[in-house]
Amino acid sequence: MALARRYAAGERGFRLELLDLSGVDLSSLDFSEAWLRDTDFSGAMLRGCRFTGASMPGTNFGGADLSGADL
Structure with a gap:
C-alpha cells in the first residue's frame, strides 16, 4: 500500500x-500534523499514538483506548 510505504519512509x-x-488496532502510530476530519476511531486501539498538532474536527474517539496517547 502506497500510504504505508510513505509512512515507513517518515x-x-x-x-x-x-x-x-x-x-x-493502530497502537503506537504517529498521527502528528495529520488532517483527521470526521475520522471514526470509535472502539479503536490507539495506545501510545501521537496526535500532536493534528487537526481533528468531527473526529470520533468514543470507546477508543487512548492509554498513553499524546493528544
Whole structure:
C-alpha cells in the first residue's frame, strides 16, 4: 500500500478524512500534523499514538483506548 510505504519512509501530515477506522488496532502510530476530519476511531486501539498538532474536527474517539496517547 502506497500510504504505508510513505509512512515507513517518515512522511507525516497525511489527509485522512472521513475514514472508518473503528475497532482497528493502530497502537503506537504517529498521527502528528495529520488532517483527521470526521475520522471514526470509535472502539479503536490507539495506545501510545501521537496526535500532536493534528487537526481533528468531527473526529470520533468514543470507546477508543487512548492509554498513553499524546493528544
